[in-house]
Amino acid sequence: MKKIVSFLFGGMLLLSLSACGSNSEHEPDTTDYAQTEPTIESIADTQTPESEEINSEPKENHVDERQIRVNGKDGQNIVFRLNDSTAANTLYEQLPLSIQIEDYSHNEKIFYPPDELDTSGTPLAEGPAGTLAYYAPWGNVVLFYGECGGASGLYELGEAVSGADQIETLSGEIRIDIVEDN
Numbered sequence: 001m002k003k004i005v006s007f008l009f010g011g012m013l014l015l016s017l018s019a020c021g022s023n024s025e026h027e028p029d030t031t032d033y034a035q036t037e038p039t040i041e042s043i044a045d046t047q048t049p050e051s052e053e054i055n056s057e058p059k060e061n062h063v064d065e066r067q068i069r070v071n072g073k074d075g076q077n078i079v080f081r082l083n084d085s086t087a088a089n090t091l092y093e094q095l096p097l098s099i100q101i102e103d104y105s106h107n108e109k110i111f112y113p114p115d116e117l118d119t120s121g122t123p124l125a126e127g128p129a130g131t132l133a134y135y136a137p138w139g140n141v142v143l144f145y146g147e148c149g150g151a152s153g154l155y156e157l158g159e160a161v162s163g164a165d166q167i168e169t170l171s172g173e174i175r176i177d178i179v180e181d182n
Contacts, residue, residue, distance in 0.1 A: 065081075066081070066082045066088075066092060066178075067079050067080060067081050067082065067161065067178075067179035068080050068082060068091075068092070068095060068158075068176055068177065068178055068179060069176070069177050069178075069179050070143070070163075070170070070174055070175070070176050071174065071175045071176075071177070072101075072166070072169065072170045072171070072172075072174050073171070073172050073173060073174070074169065074171075076163065076166040076167075076169060076170055076174075077162075077163050077166070078143070078160055078162065078163035078164065078166055078167060078170075079160065079161050079162045079163060079179060080130075080132045080157075080158045080159065080160050080161065081158050081159060081161045082132075082157060082158040083123075083156060083157065083158050085121065085122035085123065085155070085156065085157065086117075086118045086119065086120050086121050086122050087117040087118060087119045087122040087134050087155050087157055088122070088157045088158055089118075090115070090116075090117040090118045091113060091117055091134070091141065091157060092178070094113055094114055094115060095176055095177060095178050096175065096176060096177045096178070097113065097114070097175070097176045098173055098174070098175050098176075099111045099112070099113070099173065099174060099176065100172065100173055100174075101143075101170050101171065101172070101173075101174045103171075104140075104142070106146065107129075107144055107145060107146025107147065107148075108142050108143060108144050108145065108146070108148075109142070109143045109145065109167055109168075109170050110135075110140040110141065110142050110143070111140065111141050111174070112139060112140050112141075113139075113140075113141055116139050117134050117136070117139075117141075117155075119134065119136050119155045122134075122155040122156065122157075123155065123156050124150060124152075124154060124155060124156065125142075125148055125150060125154045125155055125156035125157075126148055126149065126150030126154075126156075127144075127147075127148050127156070127159065128144075128147055128148070129144055129145050129146055129147060129148075129160075129164055129167070130144065130145075130159050130160030130164030130167070131144040131148040131156065131159055131160075132144075132156075132157040132158045132159060132160070133148060133154050133155060133156055133157055134154070134155045134157055135151070135153060135154050135155075136153045136154075136155060137153045141157070142154070143167045143170070144167070145164070145165075145167035145168040
């Protein structure tokens, strides 16, 4: 009885192995891929005019268009384009401001916004003159009139799009407003 069971088991094993190891050179492939695989034509047919319209339009990022204006007591007019960071958003929400600006170091002016800026997800700052940044350890906004070499805790808010050469002459009270017509 054991021989018969062994013989049957061996035969079933041999059958299953031969089914798995079929040689495709000798057996024609009868799978109809036209019915199982989508074609370029069938994919194109599923697109609606609305989806084509959406795919063809460039993505607009209105946050990139957010600008603020810094006006100095001596007629300075500097416009900054804010980036899409949490810290820039926090500053933007505090505007308009009339605030004291101070000299600091040999390449920057600083002011202290009323509320601390949230820096989560905000890139570190480093760049040319005209960089607008936030130094989190001290809680001050920095307007660079010289190169911004970067530092730990210094976060980028944006960049000057006009008037960067006027930053160095700012003093006393400045006015910061949202630019409405950009």
